[in-house]
Amino acid sequence: MKRLETGNVRGISVKMQEEERERRDNYQPEVSLFDQLSAELDPVTQEMLQNMNIPHAKNLRTIQPIVKV
Structure with a gap:
């Protein structure tokens, strides 16, 4: 997923990239x-x-x- 940080990656959908970005943005630590x-x-x-x-x-x-x- 580090390759997604730099831009589009061939063979990976934009939707998957957006979901990964949203998951990182909504991260909350357990403690x-x-x-x-x-x-x-x-x-x-x-x-x-x-x-x-x-x-x-x-x-x-x-x-x-x-x-x-």
Whole structure:
């Protein structure tokens, strides 16, 4: 199917190519990042998720980035 990424391939129907493209576009992982036990985020990302009203944002932990001088 990698050959389909570059364009039409002889002997493969356009319908099959469209179905493959649609399947890739609609991919959803079985386990969401937010379903993990915990994840560490920087404060900006945490605020962004809260502003987007992501319901699982409570499982995420905010850490302060270390700035080296």
